[in-house]
Amino acid sequence: MSVETMAVPKQSSSVVPLAMIAGLFFIFGFVTWLNGSLMPYLELVLSLTPFQASFILFSFYIAVTVFALPSSWVIRKVGYKNGMAIGLAVMASAALLYIPAAKTHWFLLFLVAQFMMGAGQTLVQTAVNPYVVKMGPEESAARRISIMGILNKSAGIVAPLVFTALILGGMSGATSQTPSAEEIEQLANNLVLPYIYMAVVIGIVAFLVRISSLPELDLEEDKEEKLPLRDVFQFPNLVLGVVALFLYVGVEVIAGDTIGSYGRSIGYTNFSILTSITMSCMVFGYILGIVLIPRVISQQNMLLISAVLGVCLSLAIVLGSNESTSISSVFAFLGMPAIPNTILCIALLGLANAIVWPAIWPLALSGLGKYTATGSALLIMAIAGGAVVPVILGAASTIVDRQTAYIVMTPCYLFILYYAAKGHKLRSWK
Structure with missing residues (x-):
């Protein structure tokens, strides 16, 4: 894996760019830890066994491994800022894919949506992590990384609460081990609007990143020996x-x-x-x-x-x-x-x-x-x-x-x- 030497243009303040990066870390956490609520939801709607439900996580996390190196290649071709925008656009598209999956109750389509969401997030993370290190003094980089980590996990606190309020709210039968056909259909329909909201929000963030003044990281060709x-x-x-x-x-x-x-x-x-x-x-x-x-x-x-x-x-x-x-x-x-x-x-x-x-x-x-x-x-x-x-x-x-x-x-x-x-x-x- 090649090494990139990066430099950020000097700015009078990095508060706004760092706030934007912090927002992206919150989005990562929200999407990632939403899986904890999505698993029991799909077990209910699709009558999945625990083994089948485990592939909800598999399809999301395997995308990180599959797209880790390709993401680096994409960023070299289009730059860090464009790479983030493209990754967010993929995530927004993946959010929309959950809607036909819910309507058709097709498990394979859910897995494809999960894989796409993981792939888009991998591209964004590959682009955004260097900013945390480079946008500020090197000696305080560890503190910035810790703050981003807390934001990521804090989103994991919020995501299940939002999911419950929007999708399971007001459904007493949602906790039943054997929900009725009507309850299953309502649960599936409840998924549509939240994922439309998610797609719209992520899409807007992708546009804002693309037109933002976020400084581009300079790339230099790796001159180290290939090992x-x-x-x-x-x-x-x-x-x-x-x-x-x-x-x-x-x-x-x-x-x-x-x-x-x-x-x-x-x-x-x-x-x-x-x-x-x-x-x-x-x-x-x-x-x-x-x-x-x-x-x-x-x-x-x-x-x-x-x-x-x-x-x-x-x-x-x-x-x-x-x-x-x-x-x-x-x-x-x-x-x-x-x-x-x-x-x-x-x-x-x-x-x-x-x-x-x-x-x-x-x-x-x-x-x-x-x-x-x-x-x-x-x-x-x-x-x-x-x-x-x-x-x-x-x-x-x-x-x-x-x-x-x-x-x-x-x-x-x-x-x-x-x-x-x-x-x-x-x-x-x-």
């Missing part, structure tokens, strides 16, 4: 880091996007807003990371704690009670509703997951030198874990019950624990 991909496999800390990141993205997606589906399966009434709780825990974890790292604790030790917490919570989900609300009752004085322990443990995985991504990256790239760009490309490809691991969960649920199937997360966290404790230190396979 064979196979050479990076000599670094155990990178290879194991890619595996750890693959598994992490998988469990992050499971925690955020399957919680609503699981809540519906055990009869929890407000299942469509459960993703919001997971994202709230994740935002809290981000804030903790900003406050504590590195003043109080190192990234490595924070990753270690996160992995241990992930192992404990994943086991608690499998072994916990769907009837008991003892954990949430402890926080009843704060106004927390009664939530079954198993659901709350899934939500708390958001806290365990929050700083895993930013902690693995520097450990995996440590000591790579001239191979850093290639290593970064492999780490980006590891996002495919968000496509694969939820499908494994769905497949497991066809063999055992849905609660027991969550055991697939335990070995994922155990590997992350190994990487935090030892794997990242390895510099040779011997």
Whole structure:
């Protein structure tokens, strides 16, 4: 993967461009974490099994892996700003595709729409991320990245609430395990207007980006030596880091996007807003990371704690009670509703997951030198874990019950624990 040297024209202020970039990160989060509400919705409307529903996530996240490198090529051809506008236009088109999918109840069309939405978002993200680094002092780049991350996850709190209000609002039968034909038809029709709104809003943003004064990043031809991909496999800390990141993205997606589906399966009434709780825990974890790292604790030790917490919570989900609300009752004085322990443990995985991504990256790239760009490309490809691991969960649920199937997360966290404790230190396979 080629490296690009970028420079932004000097401006008196970067507040407006950064505000525009921040808005894009909110849109990314809204679209991404809407999947957590879309899964149980489609299970209802299309009578999907958990395994079938897992392909809703697969089709979205596999697009990231498929289009990561093509997106870089597109941006080299049309520039960063045009690349963002094109990506947003693809996302708007994908939003419109959900409408005939809902009208026809055709699952394959939903999957195509998901894939298109993921592809468009990949192009926009590939273009927008360098702006966060370059539009401001280099020494404060990490702070800007953290703020964008919080915006992304905060959108995950809002998206399920909006989805519930617009699509499930006023439908008492929406929580039924076996809704009537009339209720299914109403649910399908309710999807039309929100996705029209989404297409219009994203389309307007695409137009504004295209005509904006957002500075173009200067591209220079990569003059570095072309390095064979196979050479990076000599670094155990990178290879194991890619595996750890693959598994992490998988469990992050499971925690955020399957919680609503699981809540519906055990009869929890407000299942469509459960993703919001997971994202709230994740935002809290981000804030903790900003406050504590590195003043109080190192990234490595924070990753270690996160992995241990992930192992404990994943086991608690499998072994916990769907009837008991003892954990949430402890926080009843704060106004927390009664939530079954198993659901709350899934939500708390958001806290365990929050700083895993930013902690693995520097450990995996440590000591790579001239191979850093290639290593970064492999780490980006590891996002495919968000496509694969939820499908494994769905497949497991066809063999055992849905609660027991969550055991697939335990070995994922155990590997992350190994990487935090030892794997990242390895510099040779011997």
